Amino acid sequence: xxxxxxxxxGLLGLARGMSSMKWPAFGYARARSLQDVWRLQSExxxxxxxxxxxxTLLATLxxxxxxxxxxxxxxxxxxxxxxxxxxxTLRIGALTRHAELGRDELIARHAxxxxxxxPYIAHPxxxxxxxxxGSLAYADPxxxxxxxxxxxxxxxxxxxxxxxxxxxxEDFFTGLLExxxxxxxxxxxxxVPIATAATRSTIAEVARRSGDYAMAGLAVHLSLGSNGQxxxxxxxxxxxxxxxxxxxxxxxxxxxxxxxxxxxxAVQAALAGDLDPPSDLHGPPEMKRHLARVLTGRALSRFLPxxxxxx
Amino acid sequence: MTARIDITLTxxxxxxxxxxxxxxxxxxxxxxxLGLTGSHAGCEHGVCGACTVRVDGEIVRGCLVLAxxxxxxxxxxxxxxxDSGEVEDLQAAFVARNAAQCGFCxxxxxxxxxxxxxxxxxxxxxxxxxxxxxxxxRCTGYQAIVDAVExxxxxxx
Numbered sequence: 001x002x003x004x005x006x007x008x009x010g011l012l013g014l015a016r017g018m019s020s021m022k023w024p025a026f027g028y029a030r031a032r033s034l035q036d037v038w039r040l041q042s043e044x045x046x047x048x049x050x051x052x053x054x055x056t057l058l059a060t061l062x063x064x065x066x067x068x069x070x071x072x073x074x075x076x077x078x079x080x081x082x083x084x085x086x087x088x089t090l091r092i093g094a095l096t097r098h099a100e101l102g103r104d105e106l107i108a109r110h111a112x113x114x115x116x117x118x119p120y121i122a123h124p125x126x127x128x129x130x131x132x133x134g135s136l137a138y139a140d141p142x143x144x145x146x147x148x149x150x151x152x153x154x155x156x157x158x159x160x161x162x163x164x165x166x167x168x169x170e171d172f173f174t175g176l177l178e179x180x181x182x183x184x185x186x187x188x189x190x191x192v193p194i195a196t197a198a199t200r201s202t203i204a205e206v207a208r209r210s211g212d213y214a215m216a217g218l219a220v221h222l223s224l225g226s227n228g229q230x231x232x233x234x235x236x237x238x239x240x241x242x243x244x245x246x247x248x249x250x251x252x253x254x255x256x257x258x259x260x261x262x263x264x265x266a267v268q269a270a271l272a273g274d275l276d277p278p279s280d281l282h283g284p285p286e287m288k289r290h291l292a293r294v295l296t297g298r299a300l301s302r303f304l305p306x307x308x309x310x311x
Numbered sequence: 312m313t314a315r316i317d318i319t320l321t322x323x324x325x326x327x328x329x330x331x332x333x334x335x336x337x338x339x340x341x342x343x344x345l346g347l348t349g350s351h352a353g354c355e356h357g358v359c360g361a362c363t364v365r366v367d368g369e370i371v372r373g374c375l376v377l378a379x380x381x382x383x384x385x386x387x388x389x390x391x392x393x394d395s396g397e398v399e400d401l402q403a404a405f406v407a408r409n410a411a412q413c414g415f416c417x418x419x420x421x422x423x424x425x426x427x428x429x430x431x432x433x434x435x436x437x438x439x440x441x442x443x444x445x446x447x448x449r450c451t452g453y454q455a456i457v458d459a460v461e462x463x464x465x466x467x468x
Contacts, residue, residue, distance in 0.1 A: 021355035025313045028333035028379045051377070055357060058336070058375045062356040071333065073380055099369070123445025124426060126357065128369040129376070210444035 023061045027070035034079050034188075037072060038161035041184050044070045050186055051075075052095055055122070055130035056138045080133065080188055083107060090192040094133025099124070101132060110194035113152060113201035113221060117144045120203065123211045133187040136172070139179050142213035142239040144203065146173055150244045151201065151219040151236040154192045160185040173243035198223040198231075204299040205239070206291050208282070214239035215282040216291035220299050228258045235267070235296065240277040240288045247274035250296070260308065264300045268293040318382040322347070323391025331378045337371075338362045340378035341388055349389035349418045353447075360446030363419035364388050370426045389418035398425045400466060404459035412450035420446050424460045428467070436461055 027044075031037040041048055047069030051057055060066055074080060080095040083106050090110040092101075101107055102118035114132075121127055121135075121144055135145040136156065149156070149169040156167050161184060169190075172180045181187070195201070205217030222233035233254045237245045253270035257263040277288035315330040322345060329344055336355075341347040341364070353361035355374045362373035365387040392398055401424055404410070411417040423446050427434050434442065439460045440453070448456060 023334040023336065025332070025334050027313050028316060028377065030380070051380075054377065054380075055372075055375055058377070059356045062374075071377070073377075075380070119441070123360070124442055125360065125363050125370040125372050125423065125445060126375070129371050210441055 021062050023058070024064060024067045026061075026068050028073065029070060030073040030076060032076050032078075034077060034159060037074060037077065037186070038184075040070075040072045042161070044072070046183075048072055052080075052134045053097060053129040053131040054134075055126050056134060056140070074186070080186075085110060085194065088194055090194050092132060092190045092192065094131060094136075094187045094189055096132050098122075098127035098130050098132070098135075102127070111152060111192045112195065113148050113203060113219060114145075114192075116201070117148050117203045117219070120144050120205055120207075120214070120217075121211075132190060136190070137179065137181060137187055139173050139177055139243055140213065141176060141241060141243050142215075142217070144205070144214070144217065144219070144238065147217065147219040147236040147238040147244040148203065149190055149192070150246055151221040151234045152192050153221070153234065154190050156187055157189040157191060158182075158185050159188045164188070166191075170244075170246050176242040178243075196223070198225065200224050200303045202299050202302050204295040206295065216240050216277075216288050216295060218292065218295045218299050219244075222254070222303075224259065224303055228260070230254050230257055230259050230263070237275060237292055240275050240292055245275060247271060249273040254300075259300065259303055264297055267300065268296050271296065316379050318379060320381050320383060321385045323387060323394070333377065333379045335378045336374050337364065337366075337376040337378050337381065337386070338373035341373065341386070344378075347388050347390055349393075351415055351418060353415070353419075358447070359416070359419075360423060361416050361419040363422040363446065365392075365422065370422055389422060392422065392425060398428065401425065401428065401459065401463045404463045404466075405456070408455045408459045408462070410451060410455040410459040416446060416448040416450075420448065420456060424456075424463075427460060428463065432464060432467065434460075434464060439464075 029040050049068035049071055051071040051073050081093045083104050084091050098118055098121050101114050108115045135143055154169045156172050158165050167180050201221040203219045205214040207214050217238045219236045223231040233251045235247045235250050249270040250267045253266040254263055275289055275292055277285045279285055315332055317330050319328040338350050338352045341350050350364050350373055351361040353359035357372045357375045363370050364373045367385050423443055427442050439457050
């Protein structure tokens with residue numbers, strides 16, 4: 001985990017011009033099994049950090065936002081690999097790279113939201129290394145995948161030397177860059193309930209430049225009945241809070257209603273009760289709320305029959 | 312634990328063995344340890360794309376890869392790509408359209424553009440721009456670069 005105080009101190013350092021682009025000195029060890037990981041963790045204690053794709057960790061090291069004594073490379077741990085379907089659940093190994101999410105056929109069929117999210121994540125060269133487990137563990141509030149797994153109602157499988165436990169995605173993200181992960185624990189897989197014929201999902205975001213973190217974004221997952229009635233809507237916003245924000249008032253404004261201009265307007269109005277965005281480099285809270293409303297309209301309109309979109 | 316570690320990998324088709332510090336990123340390894348200075352270290356935190364190289368056939372940010380993690384890997388740099396002739400036409404198109412000015416971004420840009428030629432032969436202008444969006448160029452304004460990639464794709468069809 002990135003320690004918030006360390007990040008804050010690092011950013012302060014940057015502001016004072018004390019940054020360095022070279023990584024600090026650290027050791028390196030490659031784990032080949034989860035048993036190896038537990039052994040290396042107990043050998044090296046608190047100074048050890050896990051590294052998978054490295055696309056967040058190594059950038060933070062360049063800024064000296066953290067100074068681990070040893071990096072434990074988990075990319076060769078077979079228990080963290082693979083995508084499979086079993087008993088109505090899609091299991092995505094934590095080491096699955098963003099590029100793999102974008103081209104895996106099981107994911108395309110059973111969790112198309114993840115495939116749709118991939119082009120929004122950074123750039124091709126980064127998507128070739130970065131992993132879903134890493135993205136979730138770092139819990140950047142403007143990242144796409146945390147919002148997607150919450151929208152999908154996914155469960156994260158966590159493991160440590162003490163054993164395995166499961167945490168609902170919406171309970172996993174506990175604060176700014178903070179998660180339910182305990183010391184010595186890692187994410188082994190993401191379990192996603194597979195899509196049905198009634199499932200509709202999509203992602204929308206606004207970023208200043210292609211591949212940048214979102215100024216505001218939204219992942220939606222719902223069921224649409226043949227009469228156009230919405231069930232179990234989950235609207236999850238990113239870039240507008242300390243983590244992915246599951247918009248409960250907006251969801252309640254949509255549940256059980258027929259999807260259309262009226263219900264979409266009701267969702268947009270209800271968002272006022274769900275979102276309390278901080279101002280950031282991009283602009284004040286009201287701008288983010290505005291973007292969230294616009295994105296909500298765009299995203300939900302995608303589920304309307306073509307004849308109703310103009311209305 | 313910060314001791315050097317021996318790695319053996321293939322770089323541009325040649326097997327190399329070196330002892331590296333864990334803190335060495337791939338670009339410093341290529342430039343300082345192997346003398347392959349075609350790959351550029353720009354921002355060194357994964358933003359600018361000047362360090363784009365291939366690892367096991369896929370483009371990566373060289374500044375966000377630990378050299379020590381590449382034992383057994385296959386790395387291709389701009390030197391290897393250029394010598395192979397794989398992108399001769401692309402390089403000619405870059406010259407013809409003045410798509411390189413100061414040249415700092417060019418090796419990374421060519422590596423990323425080569426990825427389009429290999430994996431997305433049907434890419435249109437928008438797709439080209441999207442694919443190159445992680446590679447910064449501060450001189451050209453990108454139009455000439457996109458022109459060069461587009462012309463190469465069309466000529467290959």
